[in-house]
Amino acid sequence: MIIGIDIGGSTTKIVGFQDNKLLEPLSVEASDPVASASGALGKFINTYGLSINQVKLIRMTGVGASFIHKDILGIPVYKVEEFRALGHGGLYLSGLKRAVIVSMGTGTALVKAHGNCISHIGGTGVGGGTIMGLSKAMLNLTDFDNIISLAESGDLSQVDLSISDISMGDIGNLPPTLTASNFGKMSDKATKNDLLKAVLNMVFQTIGMMAVLAAKVEKDTEIVISGNLITIPQAMRTFNELSKLYKVKFHLPKYARYCTAIGAAISHSEKELNGK
Numbered sequence: 561m562i563i564g565i566d567i568g569g570s571t572t573k574i575v576g577f578q579d580n581k582l583l584e585p586l587s588v589e590a591s592d593p594v595a596s597a598s599g600a601l602g603k604f605i606n607t608y609g610l611s612i613n614q615v616k617l618i619r620m621t622g623v624g625a626s627f628i629h630k631d632i633l634g635i636p637v638y639k640v641e642e643f644r645a646l647g648h649g650g651l652y653l654s655g656l657k658r659a660v661i662v663s664m665g666t667g668t669a670l671v672k673a674h675g676n677c678i679s680h681i682g683g684t685g686v687g688g689g690t691i692m693g694l695s696k697a698m699l700n701l702t703d704f705d706n707i708i709s710l711a712e713s714g715d716l717s718q719v720d721l722s723i724s725d726i727s728m729g730d731i732g733n734l735p736p737t738l739t740a741s742n743f744g745k746m747s748d749k750a751t752k753n754d755l756l757k758a759v760l761n762m763v764f765q766t767i768g769m770m771a772v773l774a775a776k777v778e779k780d781t782e783i784v785i786s787g788n789l790i791t792i793p794q795a796m797r798t799f800n801e802l803s804k805l806y807k808v809k810f811h812l813p814k815y816a817r818y819c820t821a822i823g824a825a826i827s828h829s830e831k832e833l834n835g836k
Contacts, residue, residue: 649823
């Protein structure tokens with residue numbers, strides 16, 4: 561059994577490979593990195609009826625991994641650089657040999673993954689934190705599930721300016737329904753739900769267009785999306801529109817939320833490779 565753990569700011573994800581077979585991933589909520597890593601391991605072992613002796617090693621990544629300085633419960637811990645883990649995890653889950661991998665979290669990171677050649681392309685501060693911050697500032701809403709639910713019945717035409725609002729016909733190959741300006745048509749009649757949908761639209765259009773442009777630069781047509789935001793319906797709708805418009809393919813594979821933890825589990829760290 562090889563364990564992969566991704567320690568985030570508030571959520572720690574854990575996966576395990578037993579005889580090269582991926583077991584169902586799990587997650588725990590905790591703000592303390594050491595407690596969350598130990599808690600995740602305990603939960604995983606208990607869920608699958610394992611013993612500590614069955615775990616050969618732990619490969620760890622994420623922002624909280626830097627707080628772990630020794631083995632956990634006697635199990636060797638190796639740290640894997642986060643972008644490397646993200647790249648390998650994205651290729652594993654998608655079955656692709658090369659792609660741009662996008663991690664949508666509080667902010668957004670983009671990685672080029674061409675086989676074993678993994679490199680950080682860039683990113684944006686736009687992400688889940690943007691959704692929460694704007695929802696709080698504009699409408700004093702802080703419950704994430706409620707925000708997403710209310711946004712589903714929103715009307716973008718009350719908030720966003722589309723190409724049809726400024727032109728009688730198409731502009732180049734751009735359809736009339738495409739957004740010309742986020743929040744550029746702010747109506748006095750816009751409801752709470754309209755504003756929330758416009759926030760989601762802006763966030764996912766920004767992330768999607770950055771991914772498209774990164775793919776063009778890297779001469780790729782495959783984009784793998786990962787992270788906690790993939791479950792939001794607006795995300796897939798936006799990515800589908802961009803896919804048709806720019807001739808790229810967005811992949812949202814199963815277990816995409818656990819992409820980095822999976823990548824850590826299957827990646828050898830520099831420490832391992834150097835035999836230290």
